[in-house]
Amino acid sequence: MSETNRQWLLAKRPDGRPTEDCFEMVEREVPDPGPREVLVRTRYMSVDPYMRGRMRDAESYAEPWDVGEAMRAGVVGEVVESNSPRWExxxxxNGNLRWADYAVADEDQLVPVDPDRAPISTALGVLGMPGRTAYFGLLDVGRPKPGDTVVVSGAAGAVGSVVGQIAKHAGCRVVGIAGADEKVHWLTGELGFDEAINYRETxxxxGALAEACPDGIDVYYDNVGGPxxxxxxxxLAVRARVVVCGQISLYNAEERPTGPxxxxxxxxxRARVEGVLVRDYVERYEEANERLAHWVADGVVQYRETVTEGLENAPDAFLGLFDGVNIGKQVVQVSDPEN
Known part of the structure; x- marks a missing residue:
């Protein structure tokens, strides 16, 4: 085990789009776990668009970080020292831990990850928070019916790609919106979307949606907002359902556009618009976990990961989300189990 622990702090609040100087890496001693705590070595760490809201000094559904505070993320790691009877x-x-090589966690902050079910990194993506967000957002809020036309923005991301595949499995016609030809080809090829639109090249x-959805949009799963x-x-079709999941096009705006x-x-x-926040479904997480794992095993739901190697590159991985460089789930590999 290393004698030092690298971790990222929020160095300052961004003015608009975050820059490299908003992050500061420091080295500390590896912390010791207290009673009923464990020390976890990070294997994979998630970066997600919602973290931009935590960099603001403003009320949101996720508590903001203080300047100088260690940043936090979904982490999959290995217990290396335990003072808890629950963990060895x-x-x-899996837990919400620091952007760090090592982190101490209370025994109740963690859930087990089964390495035999799927690669452990999937606990941050298709079998984790993004997958559950797709599952509950589409099925509980969007309520698709066979024959519906479902449009997904941010369709090649961690949430959108799962939304589209669940919609296809439910018998819907699915149209994805993404920002690169490679993403469009992935959606209509491997994932089986009926059509996909490259908004950067359209x-x-x-007009493209008018051609792709001649009978209107029954379910719009919104990951981006804006134009x-x-x-x-x-x-929108009559009685359409709009699921508001993310607004990444607006996250870096200091002055929000007038609206709606x-x-x-x-x-x-006569359409309905409703936001989705996955933590509202915590009592049903196991339901989503089991169904998603079954669909992944059966090939109904496929996934991709964009993996950035090295904790030192975590800010770059996060900032890349706003350029849409990732396909599927963006994760950072912090350590290798062989080392």
Whole structure:
């Protein structure tokens, strides 16, 4: 075990898009676990768009970090020292821990990860928070029916890619919106989406959606907000359901655009808009975990991961989310189990 522990702190609050100087890496001694605590060595760490909100000094569904505070993320790691009867050295666990090589966690902060079910990194993606968000957001909030047209923005991301595949499994026609030809090909090829739109190369997203959805959009799963969502609102079908999951196009805006501008569409279409926050479903996590694991094992749901190696590169991996460089789930591999 290393004698030092690298960890990332929030160095300052961003002004608009975060920059490298918003992050500071420091080295400390590896912490000792107290009573009913364990020491976890990080194997994989998640970076997610919602973390941008935690860099603000503003109320949100995720508590903001203080300047100088260690940043936190979903982590899959290995217990290396335990003062808890619930965990033994060698156990693989998942929890919300520090951006660090090692972290101390209370025994109740952790859940087990089964290395025989799937690669352990999937506990941060398709079999973790993003997968559960897709599952509950689509099935409980979107309520798709066979024959519905489902449109997913951010469709090649960790959440959107799972949403589209569950919708296909439910008998829907699925249209994805993404920002690169490679992503479009992945969606319509491996994942089986019926159509996909590259919004960066399309002259009019609104026009492309009109062609792709001639009977309107029954379920719009919104991961991005902004102009793409404006375009989708123009094509909502009667009794459409809009699932608001993310607004990444606005996360770096210091002045939010005036709005909402498109609510008039909800009157004529009698549509419903509802946000989804996965922690509301904590009592049903096992349901989602079991079904997602079954679908992954059967090939109904496929996944990809974009893996950045090295804790020192975690800020780059996070910042890349705002350029859409990742396909599927973006994770950081912090350590190798062989080392």
């Amino acid at each position: 050295a060698g156990d693989v666990v 002259e009019s997203v609104r 793409i969502t404006d375009a989708a609102f123009a094509h 501008r498109k609510l008039g569409e909800l009157i004529t279409k």
